[in-house]
Amino acid sequence: DLSSRHGFKQLHKNFAAAFSRLDQCWNKYQGTYGSKHVMGGIVTVYGRMATDSILRNQLHKSGFLSKVLIAIQDPITRVQGLQTLHTVTHHGGSEIRDDIALKTTPVLVPVLQESLEDDEAAEYCISILSHTFASVFLKDLEIQVPAETLRQLQVSKVIDLTLDRIQRKGLDLDTSELTHGVSLIAAIPLKDQRSFMKNPKALRLMIACLRSPFLGFRCQGMVALYRLHTVDVVDERRDMSPLVMMKAASGNYPRQIKEALTTYGLERCDINIMMYINSTMHDAILQCSRDGDLAKLGKALAQNIMATEYSIPSGNMYLDRVKPRPPFVDWVDGLPYCAKALRAQNDFDTADIIELKYLIMKRNWDVLDRVGKAAIARNPKIPFFYYAMMMKSDKDMIKWAKKGLQCEQIPPYIRWGLHYYAAWRAMDRAFEGLAEVNMDEPGWEEGVAYLRCAYQDLKAYIDGAPPDSKSMLPALNRFILVRMIMDGPALGTDLKEISDILEKQRGAEELHEFFWGTDPPATQVNRTRKHIMDNLAKSTEEWKVFIERTAIMTPGILGAQDDKQDENNQSLEKALDVMQLDGEHIEHKAYGSYMFSGMNDKKIELYRCTRCHNPSAALRKCSRCGNSRYCDAECQKQDWKNHKKVCKSAEISA
Numbered sequence: 247d248l249s250s251r252h253g254f255k256q257l258h259k260n261f262a263a264a265f266s267r268l269d270q271c272w273n274k275y276q277g278t279y280g281s282k283h284v285m286g287g288i289v290t291v292y293g294r295m296a297t298d299s300i301l302r303n304q305l306h307k308s309g310f311l312s313k314v315l316i317a318i319q320d321p322i323t324r325v326q327g328l329q330t331l332h333t334v335t336h337h338g339g340s341e342i343r344d345d346i347a348l349k350t351t352p353v354l355v356p357v358l359q360e361s362l363e364d365d366e367a368a369e370y371c372i373s374i375l376s377h378t379f380a381s382v383f384l385k386d387l388e389i390q391v392p393a394e395t396l397r398q399l400q401v402s403k404v405i406d407l408t409l410d411r412i413q414r415k416g417l418d419l420d421t422s423e424l425t426h427g428v429s430l431i432a433a434i435p436l437k438d439q440r441s442f443m444k445n446p447k448a449l450r451l452m453i454a455c456l457r458s459p460f461l462g463f464r465c466q467g468m469v470a471l472y473r474l475h476t477v478d479v480v481d482e483r484r485d486m487s488p489l490v491m492m493k494a495a496s497g498n499y500p501r502q503i504k505e506a507l508t509t510y511g512l513e514r515c516d517i518n519i520m521m522y523i524n525s526t527m528h529d530a531i532l533q534c535s536r537d538g539d540l541a542k543l544g545k546a547l548a549q550n551i552m553a554t555e556y557s558i559p560s561g562n563m564y565l566d567r568v569k570p571r572p573p574f575v576d577w578v579d580g581l582p583y584c585a586k587a588l589r590a591q592n593d594f595d596t597a598d599i600i601e602l603k604y605l606i607m608k609r610n611w612d613v614l615d616r617v618g619k620a621a622i623a624r625n626p627k628i629p630f631f632y633y634a635m636m637m638k639s640d641k642d643m644i645k646w647a648k649k650g651l652q653c654e655q656i657p658p659y660i661r662w663g664l665h666y667y668a669a670w671r672a673m674d675r676a677f678e679g680l681a682e683v684n685m686d687e688p689g690w691e692e693g694v695a696y697l698r699c700a701y702q703d704l705k706a707y708i709d710g711a712p713p714d715s716k717s718m719l720p721a722l723n724r725f726i727l728v729r730m731i732m733d734g735p736a737l738g739t740d741l742k743e744i745s746d747i748l749e750k751q752r753g754a755e756e757l758h759e760f761f762w763g764t765d766p767p768a769t770q771v772n773r774t775r776k777h778i779m780d781n782l783a784k785s786t787e788e789w790k791v792f793i794e795r796t797a798i799m800t801p802g803i804l805g806a807q808d809d810k811q812d813e814n815n816q817s818l819e820k821a822l823d824v825m826q827l828d829g830e831h832i833e834h835k836a837y838g839s840y841m842f843s844g845m846n847d848k849k850i851e852l853y854r855c856t857r858c859h860n861p862s863a864a865l866r867k868c869s870r871c872g873n874s875r876y877c878d879a880e881c882q883k884q885d886w887k888n889h890k891k892v893c894k895s896a897e898i899s900a
Contacts, residue, residue, distance in 0.1 A: 286323040293330030328370035335377035343381035369423040376430040401441040432470035454789035458796040465680035480767040482720040544584030602634040629653040662711040669703035672696040719754040739783040
């Protein structure tokens, strides 16, 4: 009896017997008169069973998929087979989806090709492919999909058919099919840029998403374009090389660059500050070579560290007067000895500044974490401590940046660094998060808060940082993308509304070309920005019907329009405050229970696993608090880090 949760619980106890009876029935009636109706009914029962994630896994292990594929290939039972496969892939784990992708795509592609005018079959095919392709293309980001797998998945053909279906239906395209179709196309470029680029219409569709009134579509398009540019990208970080220093010392700047630097104030520009600090650095080293006072050297270096990021260049120290002679030659390797000398004088703050700078340069993040936390615990008022913790680039990056910005008397380069790196991390989290969830799902509010955080920090950076700041060009590139996401169709295809930002970006490119002597680096952000700007007008025209279709979405699907977001401003500000001050992530709302219709259309409610959100009638409760439910011990173990914060138990219970 699959009309109640009790029936599902009984099925959990007797799954083997129930599956055996269905199997016997299939074998008995296969090939007989009226058998197709029986086979369709059996496949439908499989679909009902598969709404429970644990039963779904058991069905998969039992080999039910071969029967579903037989049903799909027969026009009479096709819809029942597609319905069941859709249910299986809707909440299926990645292992199941991967296997299903390889086994079902060769069947689904010809079915989709002959069903482009059959709304029900086409919608199911695209939905199933969207689920399975996401599993194949979006997991294990560092591992490429084998060429043979790509061949089996017929990626180019799937792209062509999906685009054909979207264009063919136009304004009549069903909302679910529209969202699944976009998700399907957006997943592919991360692992198969070649197939994606074979059809330029796919690229232009993703750019057209940026013109949608709905934030979710805009984020999906942007993420797809990001994914397209993950190969052969250049690191955006730039060092102040001797060539840069020589050009800066010459003072022979092009007119536009000189005007920009002069308007800001030459004495406040990064390169001028660095040249000054470089000379004081040599003076301090020379003095130490005479008196051997490592503590005095440490204090001088700490002042430099607080003034510019490039305060400790590589070079040799000759400390003949220091007894005993320290076991280092390079200036950088001398920093721990300076820190030790300062601690001997109880100057712990300066010592920690010196040591943290050394750990940043050596990229020794484990030790930096320990030293930085101890320094903050002792004196939470020094912004460099938070800057150092932020440089680890871990999950708490935004937390450290926001706490650092609450300090008083923040040195300029530290302030701009805190703003930029907070924006960098928030932007990536926002785009990825908002591309994956609907407005009414957990994670949406967090994604919007991250997006606004990125906007605010990038704006603060480009408005306040010196024009020769090393991150000015990538900050402007990022800000342009964020504005496209936030403003959507409010921006014209010529982007004249942000012409001042575009002009500033071109100036930053000219400055880079002059000082570094190279073209602007082909970073992921820069390539994405350029691709969009070069194709925005053409994409908007080609996919104008699609853009119009996204404007008539059902509320709650793939994100709210701007007026809906305005209604939520207060709650989003609160969420942003939580993220800024408390670190970690904004706490996700719990997923609700899963409702679906039983065999007699009676609504059935299944609880969801707290960790993976899969629904089942046989979840195990946390034995102490009784609130969280899990598929199995593995899900419970992996969720313990989050659950222990609210669980009454001091230890996880199996």
